[in-house]
Amino acid sequence: MILDGRAPIGPIETQWERHCRDLKLINPANRRKYKIIVVGTGLAGASAAATLGELGYNVETFCYQDSPRRAHSVAAQGGINAAKNYTGDGDSVYRLFHDTVKGGDFRSREANVYRLAALSNNIIDQCVAQGVPFARDYAGYLENRSFGGAQVSRTFFAKGQTGQQLLLGAYSAMLRQIRAGNVRHHSRAEMLDIVLLEGEAKGIITRDMVTGEIRTHAADAVCLCTGGYANVYYLSTNAMGCNVTAAYRAYKKGAYFANPCYTQIHPTCIPVSGDYQSKLTLMSESLRNDGRVWVPIKKGDNRPAGEIPVVERDYYLERKYPAFGNLAPRDISSRSAKEVCDEGRGVGPGGRGVYLDFADSVRRLGENSVRQKYGNLFEMYERITGENAYAQPMRIYPAPHYTMGGLWVDYNLQSNIPGLFVLGEANFSDHGANRLGASALMQGLADGYFIIPHTIANYLAVSGPGKADLDNPEFAKAREDVNTFIAKILAIQGRRTANDFHAALGKIMWEHVGMSRSEKSLKTALRLIPELREQFWEDLKVPGGNADLNQELEKAGRVADFLDFAELMTRDALSRDESCGGHFREEHQTVEGEAVRDDETSSHVSAWEFRGGHEIPEMHKEPLVFENIKPAVRSYK
Amino acid sequence: MKLILFIWRQQGADDPGKLVRYDTSEISAEMSFLEMLDVVNEGLVKDGKEPIAFDHDCREGICGTCSQVINGVPHGPQERTTVCQLHMRQFKDGDKIYIEPWRARAFPIVKDLIVDRSSLERVMQAGGYISVHTGCAPDANSILIRREDAETAMDAAECIGCGACVAACPNGSAMLFTAAKVTQFASLPQGQTEAKHRVCMMTEVMKHEGFGSCTNHYECQAVCPKGLKTSFIARLNREFLKALDSPEMPESFSGGFLNRGNPSR
Ligand SMILES: Cc1cc2nc3c(=O)[nH]c(=O)nc-3n(C[C@H](O)[C@H](O)[C@H](O)COP(=O)(O)OP(=O)(O)OC[C@H]3O[C@@H](n4cnc5c(N)ncnc54)[C@H](O)[C@@H]3O)c2cc1C
Ligand code: FES
Numbered sequence: 001m002i003l004d005g006r007a008p009i010g011p012i013e014t015q016w017e018r019h020c021r022d023l024k025l026i027n028p029a030n031r032r033k034y035k036i037i038v039v040g041t042g043l044a045g046a047s048a049a050a051t052l053g054e055l056g057y058n059v060e061t062f063c064y065q066d067s068p069r070r071a072h073s074v075a076a077q078g079g080i081n082a083a084k085n086y087t088g089d090g091d092s093v094y095r096l097f098h099d100t101v102k103g104g105d106f107r108s109r110e111a112n113v114y115r116l117a118a119l120s121n122n123i124i125d126q127c128v129a130q131g132v133p134f135a136r137d138y139a140g141y142l143e144n145r146s147f148g149g150a151q152v153s154r155t156f157f158a159k160g161q162t163g164q165q166l167l168l169g170a171y172s173a174m175l176r177q178i179r180a181g182n183v184r185h186h187s188r189a190e191m192l193d194i195v196l197l198e199g200e201a202k203g204i205i206t207r208d209m210v211t212g213e214i215r216t217h218a219a220d221a222v223c224l225c226t227g228g229y230a231n232v233y234y235l236s237t238n239a240m241g242c243n244v245t246a247a248y249r250a251y252k253k254g255a256y257f258a259n260p261c262y263t264q265i266h267p268t269c270i271p272v273s274g275d276y277q278s279k280l281t282l283m284s285e286s287l288r289n290d291g292r293v294w295v296p297i298k299k300g301d302n303r304p305a306g307e308i309p310v311v312e313r314d315y316y317l318e319r320k321y322p323a324f325g326n327l328a329p330r331d332i333s334s335r336s337a338k339e340v341c342d343e344g345r346g347v348g349p350g351g352r353g354v355y356l357d358f359a360d361s362v363r364r365l366g367e368n369s370v371r372q373k374y375g376n377l378f379e380m381y382e383r384i385t386g387e388n389a390y391a392q393p394m395r396i397y398p399a400p401h402y403t404m405g406g407l408w409v410d411y412n413l414q415s416n417i418p419g420l421f422v423l424g425e426a427n428f429s430d431h432g433a434n435r436l437g438a439s440a441l442m443q444g445l446a447d448g449y450f451i452i453p454h455t456i457a458n459y460l461a462v463s464g465p466g467k468a469d470l471d472n473p474e475f476a477k478a479r480e481d482v483n484t485f486i487a488k489i490l491a492i493q494g495r496r497t498a499n500d501f502h503a504a505l506g507k508i509m510w511e512h513v514g515m516s517r518s519e520k521s522l523k524t525a526l527r528l529i530p531e532l533r534e535q536f537w538e539d540l541k542v543p544g545g546n547a548d549l550n551q552e553l554e555k556a557g558r559v560a561d562f563l564d565f566a567e568l569m570t571r572d573a574l575s576r577d578e579s580c581g582g583h584f585r586e587e588h589q590t591v592e593g594e595a596v597r598d599d600e601t602s603s604h605v606s607a608w609e610f611r612g613g614h615e616i617p618e619m620h621k622e623p624l625v626f627e628n629i630k631p632a633v634r635s636y637k
Numbered sequence: 638m639k640l641i642l643f644i645w646r647q648q649g650a651d652d653p654g655k656l657v658r659y660d661t662s663e664i665s666a667e668m669s670f671l672e673m674l675d676v677v678n679e680g681l682v683k684d685g686k687e688p689i690a691f692d693h694d695c696r697e698g699i700c701g702t703c704s705q706v707i708n709g710v711p712h713g714p715q716e717r718t719t720v721c722q723l724h725m726r727q728f729k730d731g732d733k734i735y736i737e738p739w740r741a742r743a744f745p746i747v748k749d750l751i752v753d754r755s756s757l758e759r760v761m762q763a764g765g766y767i768s769v770h771t772g773c774a775p776d777a778n779s780i781l782i783r784r785e786d787a788e789t790a791m792d793a794a795e796c797i798g799c800g801a802c803v804a805a806c807p808n809g810s811a812m813l814f815t816a817a818k819v820t821q822f823a824s825l826p827q828g829q830t831e832a833k834h835r836v837c838m839m840t841e842v843m844k845h846e847g848f849g850s851c852t853n854h855y856e857c858q859a860v861c862p863k864g865l866k867t868s869f870i871a872r873l874n875r876e877f878l879k880a881l882d883s884p885e886m887p888e889s890f891s892g893g894f895l896n897r898g899n900p901s902r
Contacts, residue, residue, distance in 0.1 A: 051771040066692065067758055069798055070700040086778060122772065129774035131767045132826050133791040140781030164699055179762045187755070204892055211746065239694040273667045278675055279696045383715070383722050384669075407659065449771045497682045499675070539841060544687050548746045551690055552682060570815035613825055 001606055003256075003622035005429075006410040012628050016115045019411070020454050024461035030058035032182075033465040035203055036456065037219040038062070038193045039246055042071030043163070043441060044424025045225030046170035047448025052434070053177030055453055060217060061174070062189045064241055064554075069171045071280075072227060072239040073444065076146060076163020077284035077377070077548055079155035080441040081394060082120035087144050090469055091152040093117045098629055100439060103149045103329055104404070104432020105581035105597060106631040107259070109624065111411055112429045116439075119446040119515030124156055126449060129170040134158050145162060145436040147635075148285050149329040155438045160284055160376045166441055170448070177615050189215075191246045192482045194222060194253050194420065201420035202468035205478050207553065209487075212546045213483050216475040218468035219420045220460055223452065225444075228403035228425040230263060231513070232562050232569065236400035237269060237282040243558040244565045247282040247407050247426055251568075255415045256607035256620060258408035258428035261573035264435055264582045265515050267333035267399035270351040270384055270394075280399040281384055283356070284377055285437045288326045290361040290370065291394070293317050293333070295354050299344040305355055305393050320592075324636040331434045331582045331595075332636060334398035338515050339593065341397075357393035375561045395631075398515060402440060404582065405572070408607040408622070412455035413434040413447060416607075419463060421456060423447035428605070433581025464618065489556050494539030498556040501536045505566055507558070508532065513570050522574040529570065530614070535564040568608060568617060575619060578602040593622020599631050638664050640675065645737040646691055646749055654746070656735070666726040670713065671696060671703065674736075690749040698722040698841035698862060700796030704804070705750050706737040711801035711860045719799065719862040726808050734780035739804035743811070743847040754800050756846035757814060763842035765818045767827050786824045793820040795863040802857035802865075810851030813857040815839050815874035819866055833880035840877060860871055 003154070006183045008015045008022075015042065034057050038049045041063045063071060072338070087089040089156075096117040100326045101108060124142070126135065134156050135143040144153040156596055159164035177183040188209040195203035195216070203218040230236040231242035251257045268283045294313045301308065321328040337354045340346065347353045362370050367390055371378070378389050406428040413421050413429075424444040431439065512525035579588040579595035580602070588596040605622040641664045647654030652854050664673050669691055678688035694702040698719040705720045707713035713723045728734065736750065743750040744792040803811050819836050822828030828835075831864075844850075858867045880886060 049769075052769055065694055065700070065702060066754060067701075067798065070694055070702050072700070073697060074700050074797075075697050077697050122774075124777045126769070126771060128777040128780060129767065129769040129827055130789070131822050131825050133787050133794050133821065133825070134777075134782050136782055136787040136792075138784050140783055140787075141778050158794075161699065161795065164797075165791075165794060172761070173769075173771070175758075175762045176766045176768060187758075239700065240693050240696060241737070274665060276665070276668050276672045276676060278669070278672050281697055297885040379717075380722070383698075383724065385717060386724070386726055453771070495683065497679055499679060541682055541685070543682055543685055549690055549751065552688060 001620045003408070003605070003620045004410070005109050005111070005622055006412065007109060012111065012114045014586035016118060017112055023454055023458040026457045026461050028056055030465070032058050034058060034460050035060065035219040036221050036223065037217060038223045038225060039067035039204060040071070040225035040227060040424070040426070041171070041174065041185070042073040042225060042227055042424060043167055043170055043444035044426070044448045045223070046071070046167065046451045047445050048223055048423055049176055049183050051449050051453045052456070053174070053180070053182035055291050056182065059177070059183045060219065061185045062191055063185055063187055064190045064209065066187050068174060068185065068187070069168060071167060072242055073167045073441070074164045074512060075155055075237070075239065076441055077160045077167060077282065078286045079145060079157035079162045079438045080123070080166060081147070081154050081438040082124045082156060082442065083117055083154060084121055084124060087153045089152045095152065096154065097121060097439050099630050100152050100430070100436060101432070102634055103436035104433055105434050105627060105634055106432065106599070106603070107262070107580050107624065108432030110427055110626055110628055115451070116430050116443055116446050119441050119450045122450060123442060123445045124281035127166060127169050132158060132165045132169045132175060145286055148288065148327050148333070149436040157286070160374070163441060166445065170445070189326050191226070192557070193249050193250060193478050195478045196253055196417065197468055197472055197474055200418045200463065203475060205482050207482070210549050212548055212550065214479050215478055216470055218470045218475065220463065220465055220468065221421065222422055222458070223406065223421045224426050225423045226426045228406070229565065230400040230403050232505070232566055233400040233509050234502050235277060235280050236273065237266060237280050240279060245561045247560050248262070248561045248565050250407060250420065253417070254610065255417050255420055256408040256609055257405070257568060258605050258607045259405040259572065260569040260583065260608070261513070261576055261583050262581065263400060264330055264402040264404060265334045265398045267330055267397035267398050267537070268356060268396045269401070270381065271348055271397040273349065281380070282399070282401065283381060283394065283396060285330070287356060287374060287377060290373070291326065291356040292360060293326055293354055293356055293579065295340045295345040295347060297345070301345070304346070305357070314340070314345070318633050321636045328636050329434060329436065333586070335515055335584060336400055353395035353397045355393035356396045356586055358389060359393070362390060364533045364549060381517065402435055404428065404433060404435055408605065412458065413451055414459060416453065419459060421452060423452060433583055438586050467597055480610070486553065486557070488554065489540065489560065492537065492540045492542070494541050496535070497541055498552060498559045501532065501540065502555070502559045502562065504532055505529070505562060509566055513573055515582045516586050517573050519574065522570050525570045526567065526574070529563065529567045536563055537562065571617070572606055572608065575606060576602060603628065603631070638666070638725070638728070640664055640728065640731070641733045643733065643735045646689065647746055650745055650750055664725055667723070668725045668776065669696065669721060670707070670723040670725065690751050692751050693721055696721040701795060701799035704752065704799055704801070706739065708735050709740065711804040712862055717864050718810055720732065739800055741803045741809035743809060744800060744803065753878050756802060756848070757798055757811065759846060760811060760815055760839055760843050761818065763829070764838040765776055767822060768770060782825060790821045790824040793817045793824070793865065793869055796865055797863060801860045801862065803848065805856035805857065805860040806849065807854055808852060811843050811848040811852050812851040812870045812873065813861065813867065815843050815867055816869040819876055820869040820872045820881060828860050831883040832876060833883045836876040836880050838872065853900050
């Protein structure tokens with residue numbers, strides 16, 4: 001089937017405005033008759049809930065943490081892009097649009113990206129009005145910094161805690177609506193299924209993570225804002241609880257999963273230190289503004305960094321990409337780091353690391369200036385590694401970080417299931433095959449504050465209120481299915497822990513479906529994943545029961561979904577027979593090792609439809625048409 | 638290294654709970670404290686025992702989920718460091734480590750090391766926001782903010798809502814938590830309109846939730862992983878005094894929360 005993203009036609013600059021004019025509205029007095037479920041209260045979910053509540057809808061929200069303020073959006077350090085051009089360096093909506101489409105390696109939907117760029121300015125206004133303390137200069141104006149993949153300074157930031165501050169802004173806007181009675185929130189509630197009535201999304205099933213109770217919730221529409229799936233790699237910069245469960249279970253109910261193979265491996269993370277490692281920590285990309293990346297020219301050179309003379313160092317990003325240097329986009333920087341380590345020139349334990357060196361900046365700006373800009377990051381580095389990065393270079397290595405793939409949505413952010421909307425990292429639409437830094441926060445907030453409030457009304461106005469009734473047998477059936485699933489997990493009583501399986505899966509994915517992929521590696525993964533899954537269902541051990549707080553049970557459910565999802569992701573990577581952005585197929589590269597896209601055959605979104613059990617899913621294509629920015633070889637030289 | 642752990646185990650809210658001893662070996666200095674507990678838990682699960690329940694998520698010191706009292710100190714021995722960022726190089730072979738949950742009247746225990754912090758949510762709901770509708774904000778640079786004010790606001794806004802301040806305070810007070818939000822908004826021009834209402838409502842709910850108030854023990858400042866200062870509490874008190882005779886004082890307000898100390902004493 002050929003999928004249609006339903007982007008409006010006509011000049012791109014006015015598409016959204018014209019589209020809004022055509023969308024149906026709901027009269028303010030009628031809005032409270034409509035109930036909207038929002039699953040996930042990170043940037044996307046909290047901003048959506050706040051705005052929908054404000055408009056007068058009856059909103060119910062869910063998250064798995066003990067407070068919405070803890071969603072993983074809180075961990076974003078670097079910043080958020082907007083085309084304000086406050087620095088006067090030639091930025092514009094068009095340039096942000098251009099950079100994002102190019103950064104995504106021409107695999108995103110133009111109309112969505114343009115809208116995102118156009119809304120970016122409203123986001124900054126909104127956040128400032130909420131009291132988000134962005135950095136300011138001495139005259140009181142907002143400050144900007146530059147980020148990877150851009151040649152202008154358009155990134156707004158709040159120290160090294162931009163995500164935290166934006167999330168607290170959205171969270172407080174949502175609390176205001178809780179106080180006003182328009183939003184009802186449930187913490188420690190994990191969504192385990194969605195419920196469809198006559199093919200439309202009309203409710204969800206949750207597990208109360210404290211009492212184990214399985215609950216049914218009915219609504220007129222459901223928004224999934226449940227974040228990304230980078231934890232399929234086990235080790236990632238995501239929080240321990242980040243999962244694919246909500247998205248994957250929606251997929252099993254018929255929602256298409258788009259481009260699952262597009263994953264972003266972030267170049268600047270603290271390297272792995274041992275087998276017990278439970279997660280990886282990101283060092284903000286902003287560090288690349290002042291840090292220089294290098295490795296020794298000689299293989300196996302294990303002199304301390306300070307004793308390696310400059311002429312014996314390879315500042316490989318500056319050498320290969322002089323125009324962007326250390327600010328080359330993430331996919332390119334990560335692959336380059338892997339390359340030099342594969343050549344045996346990596347540093348630190350196991351040779352899996354490269355230097356990020358601040359010595360020149362300390363010399364040029366003074367240690368104090370560097371401390372002012374990055375003090376908290378240097379402290380964090382020292383806490384984790386025990387090393388002082390003012391005195392010796394940081395060691396960094398790429399780590400799974402962000403997932404561009406997600407549930408397929410049209411221009412209205414509606415999935416192929418009517419009534420099911422998907423926002424934030426959980427959807428697929430705006431970043432193509434590679435996301436540029438500081439653009440995920442922008443997308444989450446654009447989706448939640450400025451897009452969904454318009455587009456959801458269009459659906460609700462047609463579907464009408466109050467169609468979903470908890471007495472409908474579909475709810476009881478979905479609840480029963482969840483109960484059966486949990487009972488099945490508890491009944492295995494084997495020998496291996498959920499964590500054990502998760503780590504094993506992560507290893508397969510990192511080795512075979514990681515930074516570079518080949519037909520051979522992907523086929524190996526397609527053999528190994530089902531084997532591991534089989535062992536999981538035979539040998540898993542989950543102690544305790546379902547009737548109280550059981551963290552092993554929570555983990556096991558998520559790992560079960562990752563095991564299924566990993567196969568889908570691998571299949572997608574195999575079917576995408578080209579290199580683009582974060583998806584690097586070894587078969588498709590230039591002699592210098594740069595990615596080679598195939599616009600003839602692969603300029604499309606791959607949206608996968610579940611076919612039951614472990615049947616091979618069916619792929620639907622949404623052709624990508626570029627009318628404004630002509631696809632070209634992405635060059636950062 | 639080898640360690641002897643004494644960990645609080647409590648099946649549920651009604652269970653009395655007790656400290657249980659666990660002996661560990663093969664703990665590496667590079668591990669984080671939570672990774673050390675992961676190792677203990679993997680062992681327990683393999684033996685068919687229930688693992689120790691503890692709250693955690695980001696493991697980067699920013700989400701505020703992790704919450705353990707280590708040898709009597711919320712978040713443990715390292716200054717300005719959450720449990721998840723604490724590394725085992727802070728301990729040595731043979732150490733005895735006592736691990737307990739946050740203990741405070743307003744934080745009932747859910748299980749083992751996990752407590753219910755929803756009381757903090759309700760304090761925030763009472764006024765921890767600036768009321769602005771989506772889409773009606775003026776251009777961001779039309780509100781100029783002195784850099785010093787922006788920095789004070791940011792310093793206060795760094796609070797991660799973990800609740801260590803409450804756990805450390807002999808009065809179980811959430812003054813530092815509340816003060817941080819009040820200070821953030823009181824430092825900004827956007828926050829002025831609702832300033833009086835905010836401080837009244839937030840302190841009122843704080844009291845109703847069973848938090849005590851400040852009697853200058855400074856324990857909160859000592860354990861705050863983000864280095865929040867008690868000067869914010871002074872700011873809260875000032876903001877409160879400014880609001881005292883204003884019509885914004887809620888009718889239900891019972892007054893006199895200042896220096897009331899421990900509500901259970
Ligand atoms: C370390 C790090 C640094 C980053 N830095 C930047 C940056 O500087 N700039 C930038 O633009 N982007 C950055 N990103 C990316 C960006 O932070 C995320 O993409 C974005 O915040 C995701 O927001 P979200 O609302 O979609 O999801 P999240 O914030 O992850 O929220 C997901 C929500 O869904 C809930 N949830 C998940 N599963 C379930 C379930 N089954 N049931 C119920 N609830 C569920 C969770 O409780 C949570 O509330 C960074 C990401 C990381 C990991
Ligand atoms: S787990 Fe997030 S702060 Fe410790």
